[in-house]
Amino acid sequence: MTPDTPGPLAEATPISPTATPAEATAEGGSLLAAVELRKRFGATTALDGASLRVAAGEIVALMGPSGSGKSTLLHCLAGIFPPDAGEVRYGDRSLSRMSETARSALRRGEFGFVFQFGQLVPELTCAENVALPLRLSGVRRREAQRRAVGELERLAVADVARKRPGEVSGGQGQRVAVARALVTQPKVIFADEPTGALDSLNGEQVMRLLTEAARASRAAVVLVTHDARVAAYSDREVVVRDGRTRTFG
Numbered sequence: 001m002t003p004d005t006p007g008p009l010a011e012a013t014p015i016s017p018t019a020t021p022a023e024a025t026a027e028g029g030s031l032l033a034a035v036e037l038r039k040r041f042g043a044t045t046a047l048d049g050a051s052l053r054v055a056a057g058e059i060v061a062l063m064g065p066s067g068s069g070k071s072t073l074l075h076c077l078a079g080i081f082p083p084d085a086g087e088v089r090y091g092d093r094s095l096s097r098m099s100e101t102a103r104s105a106l107r108r109g110e111f112g113f114v115f116q117f118g119q120l121v122p123e124l125t126c127a128e129n130v131a132l133p134l135r136l137s138g139v140r141r142r143e144a145q146r147r148a149v150g151e152l153e154r155l156a157v158a159d160v161a162r163k164r165p166g167e168v169s170g171g172q173g174q175r176v177a178v179a180r181a182l183v184t185q186p187k188v189i190f191a192d193e194p195t196g197a198l199d200s201l202n203g204e205q206v207m208r209l210l211t212e213a214a215r216a217s218r219a220a221v222v223l224v225t226h227d228a229r230v231a232a233y234s235d236r237e238v239v240v241r242d243g244r245t246r247t248f249g
């Protein structure tokens with residue numbers, strides 16, 4: 001973004017807190033909440049009392065120095081690994097009290113993921129990659145393919161539907177990954193450095209498409225980034241430092 005370009009928030013559609021789906025809202029109106037999370041890896045303390053609340057439809061950027069615990073917080077929030085202490089709540093459910101089967105059903109059904117590298121299956125076409133989460137949820141092949149192509153159109157990469165990930169550019173591949181994260185209409189999208197491997201123009205495009213699509217489907221986004229231009233697409237920035245969150249939203 002050039003300095004004279006209006007910031008992305010200027011043209012973003014404001015979100016309404018009343019859009020929160022009542023059935024998935026914890027006390028205090030948050031969809032997802034981390035309370036006093038602690039996590040160690042051997043002698044390293046990754047999280048040291050990190051807390052965060054995310055409202056339905058809200059886009060939150062986690063920022064902070066390298067090694068401060070951002071990715072660990074994102075992984076705990078997504079139920080990918082458990083905290084040693086503290087609690088993650090999704091609506092009125094505690095992730096730590098759920099079985100691993102229930103947690104993975106939650107991840108498949110309600111969450112979407114976008115990472116920096118290597119997330120597309122190289123043997124499948126881009127459309128098949130986007131259709132994959134639907135197929136895993138039992139959607140029939142033809143319907144999954146139809147919805148995948150629709151999602152690729154929304155991300156302006158329908159032309160790569162039949163190509164394999166190795167045949168598309170980094171920016172196109174990342175849009176395909178965003179399409180795959182959105183195709184199940186998740187309530188929360190977790191994105192860890194989603195533009196980290198892209199140049200700034202492609203990074204801006206991916207962020208614009210990701211946030212527009214998330215707002216259109218009222219999905220919340222939890223985003224880890226080092227880049228202030230990427231964080232500018234969020235509604236709120238939370239700084240993680242030494243395993244602690246500096247704000248509690």
Ligand SMILES: Nc1ncnc2c1ncn2[C@@H]1O[C@H](COP(=O)(O)OP(=O)(O)OP(=O)(O)O)[C@@H](O)[C@H]1O
Nearest residue numbers: 041044045046064065066067068069070071072073
């Ligand atoms: N699987 C792991 N095994 C051992 N140590 C880990 C593991 N994952 C994270 N850590 C350590 O925990 C701390 C927090 O790591 P984390 O990846 O959460 O930080 P980060 O803020 O996301 O960093 P970066 O911005 O560099 O990606 C670091 O000291 C890291 O080395």
